[in-house]
Amino acid sequence: MKIETGIVIKSTGSWYKVRAAKHGIVNARLSGKHKIKGLKSTNPLAVGDHVNFIFENSGDEPSGVIQKIHPRKNYIVRKSIKKSAQAHLIASNIDQAVLVVTIAEPSTSLGFIDRFLVTCESFRIPVHIVFNKADLFTEGAKEYYEAVADMYRSIGYESTLTSTLDKTGLEDLQSLLQGKISLLSGHSGTGKSSLINAIYPSQELRIGDISSSHLKGKHTTTFAEMFELEQDTYVIDSPGIKELGLFDLDKENLSHYFPEMREVIGQCKFHNCTHIHEPKCKVIELVEEGVIPQSRYESYLSMFEGEDHKY
Template structure:
């Protein structure tokens, strides 16, 4: 049976790419009974009734899968936030990083509209977000108007399936159009009254870009729900905790009210970002409240 990759899902149809061919498929009713929902990025086995139409017979094992955006087998997450108009929402950024950490997806943080900052403001902004580089995340600063950072971004997505997502109104679609002019993705200006952008992307689709890569342009978000996590799994999503938590007095320390916590000590000493730690506390209480509301 032929195999391919789902590159688009729309109105109950799945568009499967096999080499230079694209086949419009439906999923067998068996999938619904088994609770399986094919996702963009899935590697599938299908049968074609004719050259252009067919049915998906099975979905191969995934290495990862996201719920928002719904996509599977991602190599890289490009998390797009702007330096201004709208201002970077750091809580939302950390939510996205957690979502990717839970799926073992490598994250790249891409800042847009770099030209809106003066030189001194750029220095201040870099200093503010240097903590993410210290943790191990790759940062790229881009300006579509000036062409800055675009070659670095192109190099980063070579021969990968990358998901491009992030805050609303930051220019994700504009960024993709500059990476590959053939994409011609719809764009809209942000609403200055609301301070955020309108969603121009309404479905997930893998778009071919140069150098044998695919990118998925996805809706922007002004809010993002945390994935289902246990307390210890949340701590695992903060890589900067790793080198300290083995020294905590209590095994299974949650790094909140416990005495002799090496993570809290590292925060007090400036070795761990205070803002990142505050986001950890915020997310911990959010997950605890969600768990209490189940009962």
Template sequence: MTEGTIIKALSGFYYVKSGDEQVQCRARGLFRKQGVSPLVGDHVVYEAKNPTDGYILSIKERKNALNRPPIANIDQAILVFSVVEPALDCQLLDRFLVYMEAHSISPVICFTKWDLIAEDETEWIHERLEAYKKIGYPILFTSSLNQEGFPELRKIMDNRISVVTGQSGVGKSTLLNYLDESLNIETQAISHALGRGKHTTRHVELIPVSETGYVADTPGFSSLELPDLEPIELERCFPEFDAYRASCRFRGCTHLAEPNCRVKQALEEGEIDQSRYENYKVFFHELTERLRNKY
């Protein structure tokens, strides 16, 4: 028996890497009975008689896992959003941030197509970016036309397993092709009729970007469900509330209608971004409605 890491899952096969060896494995039927599926990123114990005939025997404990994309043991998420074509969607970005915060995955925001921004959009874009910087989220800017930002992106991927995800049509495949030219991932232009890109990625795979760093290519998508949270847990996914929640009058304050709420006071004083707070309210009511529909 040998230990390794699943680096690709495709058509019922799991490709497990151990040192310089890579073995094609199937999952034991026991996993199906237990309702457990191996994921890319899983550390596993396997047995193989040859490189194309192995079986995964057990899955080691995961530090985190996502359902979409289906991947485990992620160190950081590179959230790829364009500033134009398609237009920057801050509510969708906040959904991704909440999703990663809920799963204890460190997010890095990567803004693409910076060279295409129109002069009349510059002020609004910079205002939104400053709001995310103030919270403390790392931010990168890339331009495939000018080849800007890619060396910095590669550097932050060293010694980590990163997941690259985000809205469709924002240049994610172009970014991955830069990190590894041999990938030659299909890229497609934006559908102007729909205002979004076509899906170009069909499986999850860990791609080496350095001797010690891996990145997962994952499908882009234009919507994202909030994670499985109780409404009261949502505020923990907004780091800008951290400095104020302990000073709220009521324990378990939702920061919506309660009196003497320190978070709302910070909002009125401009210490918390209004747009982010409005999205917090939208998400809170969405989670509340989801909970109501369960019963």
């Protein structure tokens, strides 16, 4: 039996689409049990995984049986919605995450953004923020956006303002994506699939409405899927996230995942300072001076207390 190699580009539960090195796209299933060392996850395989498989000759179209998952360069997980003690693998082997947020229709809270940023920091995945639907900005929304974008820039997170309607920022977003494997993530209805279509019209991804009563998305994209946009340029479009449960985050290290806190934690009086109640805490001092943004500190406290974010 000849061993083939490929990359998982879509996972729908028990069947996977694999882009094989030589045979184009193959439908495949996973043989046996594959556990990730040190990680309890509800799904064994994610989009982006490199696999070995063999062909099995049942049915008209030859399908594959995945036998081996190659070691991952990285992966990103969230807490499973059904089994909170388990993780759900979102994607693996990615170069960057692109968080698509909106100020309105729907509105993304700073708490949600911070949770996503912390998740990426904990997996050492570079992250870029996209503020979409610029065409909907009122004067007030524009000011708010500018303040939020400046705040994140001051911490080290770059962002791009986009609109699929008036084409704001699409060239910048395209150059950000070029030559990389990017995960597009965010709430349902922020325009992840629309952005891919707007930059690469030949892709024809499904786009959903915004529910008029709630101004929320309708979870149009239901499975993560990797698309080849150009040579060496791939994006993983993923279903909108409702709540972002942080998986297995150790509280002791939480401040390491806030770059603006990480910078100064050696300057607290106590080496095991939690930055909550201790005297001579540099982090608290900087929050009081307005150097560390209040909203970031509030996100830190909420994550420390383990509250799952709901919007």
